[in-house]
Amino acid sequence: MPQLDGEGRMNTATQPATDAKAAYDARWKRILDCVALKQADRMPVIMYATYWLARYGGISNKELMYNYEKTAEISERAVLEFEPDACISLVGANALGRVFEATDYKQLKWPGHGVGDDQPYQYLDREYMKADELGELVRDPTAFYLNKYLPRIFGAFEGFEHFPALPGMFYFRAITGLRPFANPDLRKALRRVLDAADEVEIYMNHAGQWNRRIASLGFPLINGSASGAPYDVLADYFRGATGMMKDLFRHKEQLLEAIDMMRRNLVRMTIANAKASGNPIVFIPIHWAPDAFMSPKQFETFWWPSFRQMMVELIEADLIPMPLWESDCTKRLEIIKDVPAGKCIYWFERTDIVKAYEVLGDRVALRGNLSPSMMTTGTPADVDAAVKRLVDEIWNKGGSLMLDTAFGIPDETPVENVRAMFDSARKYAG
């Protein structure tokens, strides 16, 4: 078993066993060929699954989130049965219950914590930061995180509002400045955070162990790290959906400053995480780009410039951005085309990917996008027809397509439809 790196990273670069190394290399080459817009030897198929694994393995959603060993075993079984060309870190993406609990995470409800044992976790859209705090966040993001943001989103950090401001301390003031650490609430919080970190370490080790295990069996991870778009992070995790929409009118300048601050920090953190993972592909789920969510002018003012700059900076760091353009982004295609050729993977959810290919085919590799309604309510014949359409309309025309569902295998998908997705891909495209 390879050694963990010192920081317990999830996706440390791996050395597959010799007998599986060729398979691993062939699969990874397929992915990189697609990115480089060269037609691979066959159309890669990607596996992204969350609670569908619970159905597949006959366990509850809750158990999938809490039982590291069981989740690892079911995930491995799924990978071995379907033999994807790459998959996500299935343990890392799913076995999150214990870290949510240890941190007392407030932004989600999850099985056993606010939703039933067989329901998915769900995000709570709230104003985690008020509009009048935008300036404070931009002036000193670290202090804002320590004193306000983290105590709001993690129960474990309640007490960090007493964490002292460090800049400005010097000489004896640096000594007396330590007094807040005697505060009982802060001390309690520090202990809780240390305990939570122990669980995070356990979780990361389990995820890393699984990642290395499937690599040793010949299967690469599609991405080694994940990130967010600057606008989306601020909208979803700080201001809340409606708060952010009102900010577009009420706090335009401050919002643009906050978005820029977010970009700088996201780029720095994303490069560090991706480099530590040893995998250049960065998964970036995109939430606020859809056609219906803002006007073209708003999109080109508030959303796109910071994200484009972020992608360019990631590319300059030899990384491969892989945004998942959620919902329908058809009207954005001409704008988001403005990236260097052969450097990105664009995953589409509801955008017609054939149309996306027509616009973006010479610029980015594509991933997607069998519809959730068809995967859950259709038949294997429906899946077969949908795969054939994508092969005919994209792959056979020389397109760089990685076949996947629209946003992971929907939880309720019958196993035979998943089989049909993989079988039809092999039948029509190698």
Next chain:
Amino acid sequence: MSDMTDKERQLVEWLSDMNEDDALDLAKKMLLEEGVSPLRVLELCRNAMDIVGKRFEEGEYFLPELVLAGEMLETIGAIAKPLITHAPGEEPKKLGKVLIGTVHGDLHDIGKNIVSFMLDINGFDVKDIGIDVPVKTFIEEIRAYEPDVVGLSGFLTLAFDSMKETIAAFEKEGMRQQFKVMIGGGQIDETVRAYTGADAFGINAVEAVNLCRSWTEKAA
């Protein structure tokens, strides 16, 4: 807008152009200093929202405008409504009753809230029964409220089955023919509509308003 005073026209314009500060100042002045009828001010708000809805349909406005318009109207409504002293029979006639909720298992509500608001300001009586609504609660609420339209909302794929189950329960209770059912949410398409047995689906709040209008106008 030909029967409006200049000031009234100005309020409608500022509201529909998202000029929030000026619109709210003017509305407050009209209501609190000039004694303009609160019903008249609310009527002007509806006029402004007609323009906002039209611009949304034409692709000029998007969700942020609907949200800000909603906020402006809420602020004006909070000042205007306590000032209303109804004479008998003076209550504005409603277009129809809509009961709306997010189906069981799903906690999402942003889209549902925008649909509720748009129906409300477009003249419908709306009862929003919240998120994660059990089938039984839908049945009880429908019996009590007797809506013309029932709106089922859901963002997650699990909502497909929840919607199907909820609509099947309407059939079982013998109430399915008493109202129309519309569904909406991030993953909803024609395949899901057919699967659940809903009468129609909509991809945005204005479509929801148009569906309800088409059904209640036919019934009237």
